[in-house]
Amino acid sequence: MKQVDVSSQxxxxxxxxxxxxxxxxxxxxxxxxxxxxxxxxxxxxxASVVAFFILVIIxxxxxxxxxxxxxxxxxxxxxxxYLPPQSNTLSKVGIMTGTKYFNxxxxxxxxxxxxxxxxxxxxxxxxxxxxxxSRETIRTVVDILxxxxxxxxxxxxxxxxxxxxxQQYIESExxxxxxxxxxxxxxxxxxxxxxxxxxxxxxxxxxxxYLGEYYSQLSAAGYSFRDTSIMPSFWFGTDGIGQDLFTHxxxxxxxxxxxxxxxxxxxxxxGVVWGSISGYYGGTVDLLMERFTEIxxxxxxxxxxxxxxxxxxxxxxxxxxxxxxxxxxxxITSWIGTSRSVRAQFYRYKGREYVLASxxxxxRDRRLIFKHILxxxxxxxITASVLIVPGAIFTESAxxxxxxxxxxxxxxxxxxxxxxxxxxxxxxxxxLFPSIIISLLMISFNLFGNGLRDAFNPSLRGVE
Amino acid sequence: MLRYSAKxxxxxxxxxxxxxxxxxxLVKFLPANVIPIELLMEKGFDIEAFKRxxxxxxxxxxxxxxxxxxxxxxxxxxxxxxxxxxxxSFDVLFEKMPTTIRLNLIAFFISMPLGFIFGIIAALRxxxxxxxxxxxxxxxxxxxxxxxxxxxxxxxxxxxxxxxxIQFPPxxxxxxxxxxxxxxxxxxxxxxxxxxxxxxxxxxxTEVLTSEFLLLARTxxxxxxxxxxxxxxxxxxxxLIGIVIGNLVGIIGGSIVIEQIYxxxxxxxxFLISLQTFDYNVIMVTLAFYTSIGLLATLVVDLSYGIxxxxxxxxxxx
Numbered sequence: 208m209k210q211v212d213v214s215s216q217x218x219x220x221x222x223x224x225x226x227x228x229x230x231x232x233x234x235x236x237x238x239x240x241x242x243x244x245x246x247x248x249x250x251x252x253x254a255s256v257v258a259f260f261i262l263v264i265i266x267x268x269x270x271x272x273x274x275x276x277x278x279x280x281x282x283x284x285x286x287x288x289y290l291p292p293q294s295n296t297l298s299k300v301g302i303m304t305g306t307k308y309f310n311x312x313x314x315x316x317x318x319x320x321x322x323x324x325x326x327x328x329x330x331x332x333x334x335x336x337x338x339x340x341s342r343e344t345i346r347t348v349v350d351i352l353x354x355x356x357x358x359x360x361x362x363x364x365x366x367x368x369x370x371x372x373x374q375q376y377i378e379s380e381x382x383x384x385x386x387x388x389x390x391x392x393x394x395x396x397x398x399x400x401x402x403x404x405x406x407x408x409x410x411x412x413x414x415x416x417y418l419g420e421y422y423s424q425l426s427a428a429g430y431s432f433r434d435t436s437i438m439p440s441f442w443f444g445t446d447g448i449g450q451d452l453f454t455h456x457x458x459x460x461x462x463x464x465x466x467x468x469x470x471x472x473x474x475x476x477x478g479v480v481w482g483s484i485s486g487y488y489g490g491t492v493d494l495l496m497e498r499f500t501e502i503x504x505x506x507x508x509x510x511x512x513x514x515x516x517x518x519x520x521x522x523x524x525x526x527x528x529x530x531x532x533x534x535x536x537x538x539i540t541s542w543i544g545t546s547r548s549v550r551a552q553f554y555r556y557k558g559r560e561y562v563l564a565s566x567x568x569x570x571r572d573r574r575l576i577f578k579h580i581l582x583x584x585x586x587x588x589i590t591a592s593v594l595i596v597p598g599a600i601f602t603e604s605a606x607x608x609x610x611x612x613x614x615x616x617x618x619x620x621x622x623x624x625x626x627x628x629x630x631x632x633x634x635x636x637x638x639l640f641p642s643i644i645i646s647l648l649m650i651s652f653n654l655f656g657n658g659l660r661d662a663f664n665p666s667l668r669g670v671e
Numbered sequence: 672m673l674r675y676s677a678k679x680x681x682x683x684x685x686x687x688x689x690x691x692x693x694x695x696x697l698v699k700f701l702p703a704n705v706i707p708i709e710l711l712m713e714k715g716f717d718i719e720a721f722k723r724x725x726x727x728x729x730x731x732x733x734x735x736x737x738x739x740x741x742x743x744x745x746x747x748x749x750x751x752x753x754x755x756x757x758x759x760s761f762d763v764l765f766e767k768m769p770t771t772i773r774l775n776l777i778a779f780f781i782s783m784p785l786g787f788i789f790g791i792i793a794a795l796r797x798x799x800x801x802x803x804x805x806x807x808x809x810x811x812x813x814x815x816x817x818x819x820x821x822x823x824x825x826x827x828x829x830x831x832x833x834x835x836x837i838q839f840p841p842x843x844x845x846x847x848x849x850x851x852x853x854x855x856x857x858x859x860x861x862x863x864x865x866x867x868x869x870x871x872x873x874x875x876x877t878e879v880l881t882s883e884f885l886l887l888a889r890t891x892x893x894x895x896x897x898x899x900x901x902x903x904x905x906x907x908x909x910x911l912i913g914i915v916i917g918n919l920v921g922i923i924g925g926s927i928v929i930e931q932i933y934x935x936x937x938x939x940x941x942f943l944i945s946l947q948t949f950d951y952n953v954i955m956v957t958l959a960f961y962t963s964i965g966l967l968a969t970l971v972v973d974l975s976y977g978i979x980x981x982x983x984x985x986x987x988x989x
Contacts, residue, residue, distance in 0.1 A: 379797060501682070502686050502689050502690060505687065505690050505962060505965060505966050505969075506690055507961045508963060509942070509961055510690075510694060510958050510961065513946060513954075513958075514694065514697050514698070517698070517701055518701070597814070603814060604818065605816075605927075605928045607816065608928050608931060609939075609943060610816055611941070611946075624818065624819075624822075628932060631822060631825065631826055631830075631832050632837070634824070638822055638826075641817045642822065643817060645819065646814065646815045646816070647820055649814040649815060650810065650811065650814040650815070652814075653810065653813065653814045654810065665719070
């Protein structure tokens with residue numbers, strides 16, 4: 208290769224920026240911190256993002272859900288028990304139609320037992336042989352699909368009095384026009400359906416052409432009309448005492464989520480403090496604290512719940528806040544996991560040079576713990592705390608199924624499921640909706656938690 | 672290893688003893704009528720003599736010492752006072768154990784091979800459609816609570832299709848009827864473990880499949896099938912053994928919730944009834960049972976890790 212002697216060709220070169228002072232230039236890109244980095248990674252995980260939005264929707268519904276329909280949590284109407292789900296919009300596409308399927312109904316008494324208008328579908332009559340003891344009976348039966356809402360809310364003409372009503376005048380061939388003299392509409396409660404109905408008791412002046420024009424003054428007391436805008440529509444159906452299940456499911460979801468969040472808050476705070484002290488100080492302190500957690504972790508939740516229920520159920524505070532009793536039972540062992548992972552982080556970092564440097568500069572224990580070591584554990588703590596919530600919801604439901612919870616009026620997903628279980632065969636909707644909600648909650652919390660774990664700790668990605 | 676194991680076992684026993692002592696004292700301090708009503712109604716029943724006979728006249732501490740001595744020296748857990756009057760409370764529990772264990776063992780032997788197979792398929796077909804399908808089912812069945820699964824099975828398989836009974840049959844029915852009755856609880860008990868095992872197997876196998884020694888095996892001329900069967904599978908099974916053994920121990924406790932929902936007369940029912948009737952001795956023996964199962968499962972898993980990989984000492988000091 209040919210060598211070029213640069214020094215002899217100085218005029219080929221020239222100095223640039225000779226009269227400028229040169230500084231480090233500002234980064235053109237934005238700095239990406241730990242959390243930002245994690246968020247970017249989290250966003251790439253589509254399933255977790257979807258799960259996050261489902262969670263947000265469920266939490267929102269748990270907050271505002273009960274207010275979305277006219278029935279509040281105290282609404283109760285015993286004559287409307289076990290109504291199937293019905294929605295005016297969704298029934299057009301064939302779901303939540305408010306119908307119920309009845310198997311093998313005796314054909315002979317069908318008309319007496321059901322309003323024929325409300326039967327939407329009927330099978331061909333067939334014969335059914337039932338054996339009781341040595342006797343065999345053959346009956347003709349049919350399968351029917353009944354619109355339960357139409358059956359319950361068949362129009363009832365209240366207070367039918369003699370004489371023509373306004374409606375009858377309007378429909379008659381003599382009618383010309385009418386005007387209101389004195390408006391009076393009375394709201395009354397229909398004793399059968401419990402719905403509010405409106406009775407028109409206004410006085411009208413009706414102009415008719417009956418053998419020449421004349422006016423008739425009419426008090427339309429016989430005329431009752433129904434405000435169809437408040438025709439009941441229980442989206443999730445009703446339960447055994449005619450309470451609206453939609454309101455109850457979302458109230459229950461709220462309770463379950465609240466229990467989850469209470470457990471999470473206590474778990475994280477106790478776990479972090481315990482793990483920090485145990486990990487930072489080590490030695491005898493650590494040994495004693497570890498033995499304590501070891502013993503506590505051996506207590507099954509069944510035992511913890513039993514003892515706590517037996518001891519604290521009658522304490523006035525827990526009587527007023529029964530969900531805290533369940534939260535307390537769950538907290539007893541749940542913080543141990545968090546405390547262990549925090550402790551492990553402390554053992555990993557407390558001997559590092561940067562900690563030593565800070566200590567040499569005179570930093571106190573508190574500063575070392577909170578400023579220098581604990582932030583290393585933030586990722587695992589956030590992940591663990593998210594995964595605690597579905598665990599708590601699951602255990603709460605199990606407690607409700609076993610009837611181990613406080614005997615009282617907790618409305619949670621667990622108690623709804625447990626109540627619905629008793630009437631599973633006749634009213635499956637009572638189990639269906641709580642089941643869907645709890646399954647969605649568990650799936651989304653798990654997916655969201657997994658996404659967070661991968662985001663905070665990319666080295667774990669793909670594992671599990 | 673031997674010393675380490677002995678130490679772990681000792682510690683587990685001490686933990687068990689402390690938990691049980693605390694539970695005993697806490698349960699005993701609760702006010703409850705311990706004398707069966709049937710006896711109180713009897714004419715000429717001597718309450719004081721009865722109390723003296725079973726040590727109820729002593730303070731809680733005295734009763735505790737008596738209880739510990741009986742359990743340690745004669746394996747006598749005291750008699751049942753309410754559920755099965757006069758029967759040894761350990762027998763009350765033991766009587767119901769076969770049903771629970773049978774159900775859970777069947778579930779175990781179904782879920783273990785299926786979990787492995789699905790896990791292996793998912794790992795070998797990683798990021799292919801089949802893997803995605805399996806992973807979807809894994810996340811579904813890990814998340815959906817077993818009590819929802821058993822409810823669905825009861826409604827559809829039991830009620831709508833009528834294939835299986837909707838409640839666990841009593842013990843006096845024919846074998847065929849019994850087998851039919853076991854299908855729903857066994858299914859409900861299997862889905863979760865299958866999903867869990869699939870996930871672990873997939874994770875382990877994926878890791879092994881990307882390791883260098885497998886590349887070496889391929890380089891020296893083994894085909895994919897040979898390398899997977901002879902090298903990858905064997906190595907990935909190692910960490911899974913602990914999980915499988917842990918599952919096996921855990922099944923003795925059974926799933927109390929599924930038993931309760933499906934009406935299985937098992938260990939769970941003994942516990943719930945003893946709690947309702949406040950049968951002290953039976954409560955204690957069932958609590959002891961559940962606590963020891965939990966401790967045993969942890970212990971076995973930790974020890975099996977140590978056996979499989981001697982470098983691991985779970986719970987050992989730094």
